[in-house]
Amino acid sequence: MIVVDDGIIRVARLVADEPARASDRGGVGGVLRRLCTAAERTLSASGVGVSVVGQEGMRGVAAVSEQAYGPIEELQFTLGEGPCLDAFTTRQPVLVPCLANGAMTRWPGYAPALHDLGMRAVFAFPLQVGAARLGALDVFRVEPGPLTDGEFRDALTFADMAVTTLLDGQERAAPGTMADGLDEVTGQRAELFQAQGMVAVQLGISLADALARLRAHAYAEDSALGEVARDVVARRLSFDSGQL
Amino acid sequence: MTAVGTESGEGRLSAVSTVSAERLATLFVEAADTLVDEFDVVEFLQMLTRRVAGLFETGEVGLMLADHRHRLTFMAASDESARLMELFQLQYGDGPCLDAFHTGRPVINVNLAAATDKWPGFAPRAALAGFESVHAFPLRLRKEVIGAMGVFGSATELDASDILVVQSLADVAVIGLLQERAIRRGEVLSGQLQGALNSRVVIEQAKGIVAQANGVTPDEAFALIRDFARRNNRRLSEVAGNIVADLPVLPDLADR
Numbered sequence: 001m002i003v004v005d006d007g008i009i010r011v012a013r014l015v016a017d018e019p020a021r022a023s024d025r026g027g028v029g030g031v032l033r034r035l036c037t038a039a040e041r042t043l044s045a046s047g048v049g050v051s052v053v054g055q056e057g058m059r060g061v062a063a064v065s066e067q068a069y070g071p072i073e074e075l076q077f078t079l080g081e082g083p084c085l086d087a088f089t090t091r092q093p094v095l096v097p098c099l100a101n102g103a104m105t106r107w108p109g110y111a112p113a114l115h116d117l118g119m120r121a122v123f124a125f126p127l128q129v130g131a132a133r134l135g136a137l138d139v140f141r142v143e144p145g146p147l148t149d150g151e152f153r154d155a156l157t158f159a160d161m162a163v164t165t166l167l168d169g170q171e172r173a174a175p176g177t178m179a180d181g182l183d184e185v186t187g188q189r190a191e192l193f194q195a196q197g198m199v200a201v202q203l204g205i206s207l208a209d210a211l212a213r214l215r216a217h218a219y220a221e222d223s224a225l226g227e228v229a230r231d232v233v234a235r236r237l238s239f240d241s242g243q244l
Numbered sequence: 245m246t247a248v249g250t251e252s253g254e255g256r257l258s259a260v261s262t263v264s265a266e267r268l269a270t271l272f273v274e275a276a277d278t279l280v281d282e283f284d285v286v287e288f289l290q291m292l293t294r295r296v297a298g299l300f301e302t303g304e305v306g307l308m309l310a311d312h313r314h315r316l317t318f319m320a321a322s323d324e325s326a327r328l329m330e331l332f333q334l335q336y337g338d339g340p341c342l343d344a345f346h347t348g349r350p351v352i353n354v355n356l357a358a359a360t361d362k363w364p365g366f367a368p369r370a371a372l373a374g375f376e377s378v379h380a381f382p383l384r385l386r387k388e389v390i391g392a393m394g395v396f397g398s399a400t401e402l403d404a405s406d407i408l409v410v411q412s413l414a415d416v417a418v419i420g421l422l423q424e425r426a427i428r429r430g431e432v433l434s435g436q437l438q439g440a441l442n443s444r445v446v447i448e449q450a451k452g453i454v455a456q457a458n459g460v461t462p463d464e465a466f467a468l469i470r471d472f473a474r475r476n477n478r479r480l481s482e483v484a485g486n487i488v489a490d491l492p493v494l495p496d497l498a499d500r
Contacts, residue, residue: 093435094435125435130442131488188331190448201452
């Protein structure tokens with residue numbers, strides 16, 4: 001009865017098939033740029049950006065689909081407001097299908113600036129796993145109108161992939177290999193999140209780092225992430241005993 | 245497998261449709277009352293499961309929601325036994341809620357003793373836990389199914405009007421949950437469902453943190469968190485949020 005959803009595989013393939021550019025940065029930055037461009041095309045957007053918000057307010061633009069969108073993404077940080085920051089803060093997608101009155105009131109600096117640049121709709125998706133928050137993915141459009149249900153799902157899947165790319169970038173030399181099924185946890189995913197909390201305490205690290213460590217361990221041991229999580233919860237595996 | 249209203253009289257322990265109109269009306273208002281300032285989705289779903297369970301003389305209720313990749317996640321339950329029933333279904337990949345989710349139709353009056361072929365993972369474990377019959381209702385928004393609500397009970401039989409009441413309640417709760425009124429007005433929207441799923445993830449992470457810090461199981465950790473929230477009259481999500489925010493300081497949930 002388990003329905004295997006091929007959304008993540010399809011999205012991973014779109015990103016993998018996206019040609020590299022000479023201007024791409026190496027490592028995570030390059031993968032994220034290709035992700036943004038693939039998302040831009042899939043979501044009928046005019047631009048897509050990924051911003052990273054770290055601890056102690058460290059933040060910045062990680063990648064954009066087209067260079068012109070760098071300043072547009074950056075402007076939210078300069079002004080300290082915008083859908084991206086709200087998605088991050090509220091831990092929910094923020095959907096603005098029509099950049100009109102409501103949005104102007106909510107973001108009095110950013111919304112008019114965006115409008116002046118020709119943007120008419122913006123959608124922001126948090127990059128997160130529970131309390132582990134990494135940033136947001138922003139989708140810009142020059143035409144007003146909502147995302148279709150399918151586009152909304154795809155956008156969330158692109159956000160998922162941006163999360164794994166950022167996490168793996170901390171631990172793995174070759175990110176972007178999440179289509180190998182390693183991150184597919186079937187059954188009870190609750191155990192993965194519990195294991196995340198346990199490893200965070202074991203190593204005295206953040207929840208995001210703990211998830212990165214769990215994924216790196218699964219990758220190195222060639223085992224399923226769900227199995228690793230189960231072993232941690234059952235206390236068959238501990239990350240603080242020097243065995244890793 | 246849907247034997248609707250086959251039994252009546254003594255074999256029937258409870259009937260939702262015997263609940264007074266006033267009580268039902270109150271229930272529906274509660275299920276729709278989500279546009280409040282301090283709306284907390286996990287609390288809301290817990291309230292819903294407890295209220296639905298209250299409709300049955302003997303029945304516990306659990307609820308799961310699906311994410312954008314159709315992966316079901318446990319969200320709330322009226323008690324610990326119902327939570328386990330939901331987790332069994334996720335663990336073993338079969339059960340009434342999964343069927344209701346995949347088909348979009350209610351699963352009604354299934355006798356667990358005769359359901360081992362249908363649900364080899366779930367049925368024997370649910371029977372072992374003392375349940376005799378199960379029902380499940382899809383949580384629907386327009387054409388989309390976003391989750392399912394399971395009712396686990398004794399020999400409770402539901403008739404057609406019972407089914408209508410519980411399914412309607414589930415439908416109203418979904419509309420409330422996703423704030424469809426706001427959706428229709430085309431305002432700046434937020435992804436309520438994604439927020440809901442994520443707040444459940446935070447609770448699981450908090451369980452792991454407390455489990456590791458106190459040398460207990462995640463289930464015991466949950467009891468600690470829940471009791472702390474009750475003692476201090478705070479929301480579960482809020483307490484979990486504080487626990488994860490306070491990392492790497494080890495959480496202290498002792499009496500105070």
